[in-house]
Amino acid sequence: MVNRIVVGAHYGLRDWLAQRVTAAIMAVYTVIILAVVMIGQPINYSVWKDLFGHGWMRVATLVFGVSLGWHMWVGVRDILMDYVKPAGLRLTLQVALITLAGYLGWTVQILWR
Numbered sequence: 001m002v003n004r005i006v007v008g009a010h011y012g013l014r015d016w017l018a019q020r021v022t023a024a025i026m027a028v029y030t031v032i033i034l035a036v037v038m039i040g041q042p043i044n045y046s047v048w049k050d051l052f053g054h055g056w057m058r059v060a061t062l063v064f065g066v067s068l069g070w071h072m073w074v075g076v077r078d079i080l081m082d083y084v085k086p087a088g089l090r091l092t093l094q095v096a097l098i099t100l101a102g103y104l105g106w107t108v109q110i111l112w113r
Contacts, residue, residue: 015074022071029064058111065107069100 041047051057076097084090 015078018070018074022067022074025067026064026071029060029067032060052111061111062107065104069104073097073100 036051037043052061077094080090080093084093
């Protein structure tokens with residue numbers, strides 16, 4: 001039996017699929033936003049407030065935010081694992097990326113306050 005030593009990023013179907021699914025979710029949301037902007041009335045504060053007053057738009061925006069965070073985490077993590085060789089520096093940069101969770105929390109606060 002040959003022991004395979006894996007170095008670098010987590011190569012596999014899960015990460016590949018996560019990138020594709022999150023990109024598709026973000027593309028659909030972008031098309032929805034573009035349709036609202038192009039078809040609807042001129043955008044001002046009251047129009048945005050009414051749009052985000054609907055539960056479906058809040059949920060869609062939250063799903064977009066989660067997808068964006070996950071997509072960015074997988075991509076940047078793989079880049080760091082492939083190109084940043086010193087383990088201490090790589091760990092420090094990955095911990096710094098955890099601020100994404102804070103941004104997601106902020107998104108939830110904005111959408112549901």
